[in-house]
Structures are given as C-alpha cells and as structure tokens.
Amino acid sequence: MxxxxxxxxxxxxxxxxxxxxxxxxxxxxxxxxxxxxxxxxxxxxxxxxxxxxxxxxxxxxxxxxxxxxxxxxxxxxxxxxxxxxxxxxxxxxxxxxxLTPADLNQLKYLIITKSWWDSVDLIASHLIGFIVRNYPEVKQDVLQWSASENIWLKRTGIICQLKFKQETDTLFLSQAITKNLNSNEFFINKAIGWALREYSKCNPHWVSEFIENHPLSSLSKKEAGKYL
CATH class of the missing domain: 1.25.10.90 (Leucine-rich Repeat Variant)
Structure with a gap:
C-alpha cells in the first residue's frame, strides 16, 4: 500500500x-x-x-x-x-x-541516449569527473570509453578531468587523447584541444611538450594553444 x-x-x-x-x-x-x-x-x-x-x-x-x-x-x-x-x-x-561507481552505468546510458554536446559535456565534467576524482578505481573503465566506437563516450573520456586543475592525472589524459589522434571527428578534436587548454592554465609546460610531441589535428592545436 x-x-x-x-x-x-x-x-x-x-x-x-x-x-x-x-x-x-x-x-x-x-x-x-x-x-x-x-x-x-x-x-x-x-x-x-x-x-x-x-x-x-x-x-x-x-x-x-x-x-x-x-x-x-x-x-x-x-x-x-x-x-x-x-x-x-x-x-x-x-x-x-x-554518486558512486554503482551509478556509472546509468550515467553511461545518459551519455549515449539523446546525445549532443550540451548534455554530454555536463555529464562528463560534473558527474563522471566527480566519480573519477573520488573513486580512482573507475579510471580504467572510463579510460576505455575513449576508445569506444561511440563519439560521445570518447569525448567523455577526454574531457572528464576538465575541472581537476593541478589534480589532473596526466597519464590518463595522455592516454585518452592518444587513442584519438587520428580522428576526423569535430567533437573529438575539439575535446582534445579543450582538455589541453584547460590543463595549460596550471601546467603550460606539460601541455606545450605534449603538443610538440604528438601529431594533433589543426583544430586541437588551435584550441590547446590559446593560453600558451
């Protein structure tokens, strides 16, 4: 009742x-x-x-x-x-x-349904980012998304650390980006540049070296270098 x-x-x-x-x-x-x-x-x-x-x-x-x-x-x-x-x-x-790791699958569903940058970017930076920061054991699961066939899961893996600043896991960021260096997809190359640009605000040297040592698309380079 x-x-x-x-x-x-x-x-x-x-x-x-x-x-x-x-x-x-x-x-x-x-x-x-x-x-x-x-x-x-x-x-x-x-x-x-x-x-x-x-x-x-x-x-x-x-x-x-x-x-x-x-x-x-x-x-x-x-x-x-x-x-x-x-x-x-x-x-x-x-x-x-x-939010806990138990909520990851529900968030993944929201990423891959009714998908567009407006919803995905909020989920990635505010929600997935929170779980990744507070539950490091999920990092490998989220990192695998960056190699997914779904562009929105890829984008999420790349930009989920946007708000981390000095706490950014550079190995995670590097791996998420390098899995997508050959992409011709606008939303992926834009995400790569965005993630690097945000991190350049607190670690410009690392970002400069990354740009120099990796074959980024022209769009990614342009976005990444805005504060360098």
Missing part, C-alpha cells in the same frame, strides 16, 4: 512539473533554442534562469535523500522536450556528492 502511494505521488509530481514547464513555453525562444542545437531536439523555449526557478520546489523535495533517485532522472529523460533532460541533469548535479 505504501509503495503504491509513493508511486502515485511520484507520478503526480512528474505530471505537475511537466504541466508547469508546458505552461511557460515560449514559441519565439523555442525556435531560437532549437536552431542553436541544430534542430536535434524539440524545445519548449524555457531558458536556464526560468527553468531553475520553476523546478526549484521539486528539487528541494529530494534534498534530504542520500542517494540518487534514478526513477526521477529516467522519467524526465524519457520526455520529449530538451528542457526535461536539462532538468534531470540539474537534479543530478545537485546530488552529485552521492
């Missing part, structure tokens, strides 16, 4: 959030947002400040929970409009201190 009551409350909350988002749709902004994302996803036209305000009461309900509510994440992820995926990621970012 209690389980059925919980399910009913959960469904009602999803329906409430959906209704609130739909009631704040903006056709003019919707078109601009869809165009910006190359029309890969339908949008409601709700920009980040408005979305944050609308979803705040719902996120607060999860504040005391000590684990990730993957049912909530999946329910939002399955909805059509892109703002619902953003809301799912906002929730995960607020709860990221509760």
């Amino acid at each position: 209690l389980k059925n009551t919980f399910i009913k409350i959960f469904v009602v909350e999803i329906e409430q959030l959906t209704a609130i988002f739909y009631s704040h749709s903006n056709p003019e902004k919707r078109l601009k947002m869809e165009n910006y994302m190359k029309n890969n996803f339908p949008f409601l036209g709700i920009q980040t400040p408005v979305r944050s305000k609308l979803q705040k009461p719902f996120l607060q309900r999860f504040k005391s929970e000590k684990k990730i509510n993957w049912d909530w994440v999946q329910s939002l992820w399955d909805l059509k409009e892109r703002e619902f995926q953003y809301s799912a990621l906002d929730y995960l970012i607020t709860k990221k201190k509760h």
Whole structure:
C-alpha cells in the first residue's frame, strides 16, 4: 500500500512539473533554442534562469535523500522536450556528492541516449569527473570509453578531468587523447584541444611538450594553444 502511494505521488509530481514547464513555453525562444542545437531536439523555449526557478520546489523535495533517485532522472529523460533532460541533469548535479561507481552505468546510458554536446559535456565534467576524482578505481573503465566506437563516450573520456586543475592525472589524459589522434571527428578534436587548454592554465609546460610531441589535428592545436 505504501509503495503504491509513493508511486502515485511520484507520478503526480512528474505530471505537475511537466504541466508547469508546458505552461511557460515560449514559441519565439523555442525556435531560437532549437536552431542553436541544430534542430536535434524539440524545445519548449524555457531558458536556464526560468527553468531553475520553476523546478526549484521539486528539487528541494529530494534534498534530504542520500542517494540518487534514478526513477526521477529516467522519467524526465524519457520526455520529449530538451528542457526535461536539462532538468534531470540539474537534479543530478545537485546530488552529485552521492554518486558512486554503482551509478556509472546509468550515467553511461545518459551519455549515449539523446546525445549532443550540451548534455554530454555536463555529464562528463560534473558527474563522471566527480566519480573519477573520488573513486580512482573507475579510471580504467572510463579510460576505455575513449576508445569506444561511440563519439560521445570518447569525448567523455577526454574531457572528464576538465575541472581537476593541478589534480589532473596526466597519464590518463595522455592516454585518452592518444587513442584519438587520428580522428576526423569535430567533437573529438575539439575535446582534445579543450582538455589541453584547460590543463595549460596550471601546467603550460606539460601541455606545450605534449603538443610538440604528438601529431594533433589543426583544430586541437588551435584550441590547446590559446593560453600558451
């Protein structure tokens, strides 16, 4: 009985959030947002400040929970409009201190479904990065992603240390990049340059040597050398 009551409350909350988002749709902004994302996803036209305000009461309900509510994440992820995926990621970012290696497969699913740079980059830098930093035993699993056939898993393996600064594992970074040196994929070469550029802010010597000793694409070199 209690389980059925919980399910009913959960469904009602999803329906409430959906209704609130739909009631704040903006056709003019919707078109601009869809165009910006190359029309890969339908949008409601709700920009980040408005979305944050609308979803705040719902996120607060999860504040005391000590684990990730993957049912909530999946329910939002399955909805059509892109703002619902953003809301799912906002929730995960607020709860990221509760992420563990056990959550890696669920995050991998989010990376390879409804994939584009907007969602993947958040997952990689905020969520996968958190797990890699706090649970070093998963490094080899994530490093293997950089050799995947899926470009978004590759990109995640390359950029997951974006926020590590001096704590960057240079062996991990080097291996993730060298697995992709022959790539012609824009999102991979851009990621290589981005990862190197971020690390150059605290270790320009290492990055300069890496650029000199590896056959990077022109795009990767351009991105990597912006602060050198």
